[in-house]
Amino acid sequence: xxxxxxxxxxGLMLGGLFAIVAVGLxxxxxxxxxxxxxxxxxxxxxxxxxxxxxTGMDVHPYLTAAAVAPALFVLGAxxxxxxxxxxxxxxxxxxxxxxxxxxSTALMNLALLxxxxxxxxxxxxxxxxxxxxxxxxxxxxxxxVFGAAILLVIGLQLFMKKTRTGRAIRxxxxxxxxxxxxxINDKFIYILTFGLGAACVGLGSSLIAPLYPTSxxxxxxxxxxxxxxxxxxxxGSIPGAFFGALVIGLVDALSGFYIGSDLREAVVFTIFLxxxxxxxxxxxxxxxxxxxxxx
Amino acid sequence: xxxxxxVDAGYGSTVILQDISLHVEPGEVVTxxxxxxxxxxxxxxxxxGLVKPRTGAITFEGKDITKLEAHDTVDRGITLIxxxxxxxxxxxxxxxxLMGAYCRHARDYQDDTLHEVLELFPxxxxxxxxxxxxxxxxxxxxxxxxxxxxxRPKILMFDEPSLGLAPIIVSQVFEVIAQxxxxxxxxxIVEQNVFHTLKAADRGYVLENGRMVLSDDADALLQNxxxxxxxxxx
Numbered sequence: 001x002x003x004x005x006x007x008x009x010x011g012l013m014l015g016g017l018f019a020i021v022a023v024g025l026x027x028x029x030x031x032x033x034x035x036x037x038x039x040x041x042x043x044x045x046x047x048x049x050x051x052x053x054x055t056g057m058d059v060h061p062y063l064t065a066a067a068v069a070p071a072l073f074v075l076g077a078x079x080x081x082x083x084x085x086x087x088x089x090x091x092x093x094x095x096x097x098x099x100x101x102x103x104s105t106a107l108m109n110l111a112l113l114x115x116x117x118x119x120x121x122x123x124x125x126x127x128x129x130x131x132x133x134x135x136x137x138x139x140x141x142x143x144x145v146f147g148a149a150i151l152l153v154i155g156l157q158l159f160m161k162k163t164r165t166g167r168a169i170r171x172x173x174x175x176x177x178x179x180x181x182x183x184i185n186d187k188f189i190y191i192l193t194f195g196l197g198a199a200c201v202g203l204g205s206s207l208i209a210p211l212y213p214t215s216x217x218x219x220x221x222x223x224x225x226x227x228x229x230x231x232x233x234x235x236g237s238i239p240g241a242f243f244g245a246l247v248i249g250l251v252d253a254l255s256g257f258y259i260g261s262d263l264r265e266a267v268v269f270t271i272f273l274x275x276x277x278x279x280x281x282x283x284x285x286x287x288x289x290x291x292x293x294x295x
Numbered sequence: 296x297x298x299x300x301x302v303d304a305g306y307g308s309t310v311i312l313q314d315i316s317l318h319v320e321p322g323e324v325v326t327x328x329x330x331x332x333x334x335x336x337x338x339x340x341x342x343x344g345l346v347k348p349r350t351g352a353i354t355f356e357g358k359d360i361t362k363l364e365a366h367d368t369v370d371r372g373i374t375l376i377x378x379x380x381x382x383x384x385x386x387x388x389x390x391x392x393l394m395g396a397y398c399r400h401a402r403d404y405q406d407d408t409l410h411e412v413l414e415l416f417p418x419x420x421x422x423x424x425x426x427x428x429x430x431x432x433x434x435x436x437x438x439x440x441x442x443x444x445x446x447r448p449k450i451l452m453f454d455e456p457s458l459g460l461a462p463i464i465v466s467q468v469f470e471v472i473a474q475x476x477x478x479x480x481x482x483x484i485v486e487q488n489v490f491h492t493l494k495a496a497d498r499g500y501v502l503e504n505g506r507m508v509l510s511d512d513a514d515a516l517l518q519n520x521x522x523x524x525x526x527x528x529x
Contacts, residue, residue: 164393164397164402167386167390167393167394167397168394168397170383170385170386170390171383171386171390171394174383174384174385174386175381175382175383175384177345177377177381178377178381178382178383179383179394180345180364180365180366181343181345181365181369181374181375181377181381182366182369182394182395182397182398182442182446183366183369183370183397183398183399183446184366184394184397185364185366186366
């Protein structure tokens, strides 16, 4: 029983980690309608920035989030403005997807050029120490990640529901032409949203860096899992991405222990395929197309 | 107030509007009538900046607005209530109305305007917390009009406000338009429902195949032989 509880705890903590990557991905998809394949590389860039800032200035890696999240906001906003927006008139959304795949490869190789293939270890500053919750052992860093993921989801939901800008973002996603007729600058909304989605993963990268070694390919692993979480939760749903991430974290941990650690990803991606076949709208997705009202 | 001069416009290689000129003076109710496909919707979309004219000029209150984006014309006081309502389906009626007051000059008054608009549409008060997609067609049209009024526009443009509505609802919609005009807001209506619209308007234009073929006082157009034969079936 203790082992089981420990594995469930590990799974939930892992889920929190996936969630903090998945939230930005689902935000960008839900609003801008672009699948950002470079999201994992945004995480990688954020982790390197955290590594550089925390070692260079000898500060706690969490504190670097104050610089890393804004930096990633700029990276995301520039991606939308310089890469996606010129392709939006192409009328073929596949072009935009390929563009983000290209950006992903470019960033990965840029990191390889700058940092080499060796891993970079961000100093832990105590976040790898364990705490006991009853019989269960958890890294303090994992608890911070989990708490941050919850706050991020709640914060984003409040922002989207209660602020004028948040409402404008939702309106643009639901009916772009009507949003323009309300005086909303749709291009600006897309730039802002892409920036916000990237800033979310920027925040995540400062929390993840002291737990995982940073390498140019670190993003690939996280982003694939994050896609599964996003699809499970329902594309574009922020709470969906969070709960999807918890489920995938649990599945990952439980299957790793009871089925075999080599087969964890096989189980996760089998579930991914099953969702796509059986319930493509996911757990929280209402419908795929939000752009019309019935007459 | 609003002046469209020799405008050509269309989509891609298709030319829809040719050499269109019209003017609307403050406080007027002006209508553009014409058959389906005549270019009425394109004309309103061109004025609001969703479609860019190829040639010609559009001025509003003496300033050139030909090249402005849609979100900028709203800030100048031009609001379009689009064809088919175009509400935000998964937002509440309240949020839909608040989006109407997004533009700069309406923001600071949004609570007052909401109060005024709900006086005009008492039924919407009960619906404020419902999703827009759960309303009936007539109620959705009322939300669309109310949302347009939330922008506190100087000129309010209606694109086919009666489209797809039951006759009794159509009458209500035209009553509401009369009330909007009575508040001093300038109104430009595009309609296929020629009789109703000319009754409600001061002046009218007749658009056929992308060209203006007639322009006169609304009463005179109701008596015009061509209009009577082609649009009123008399």
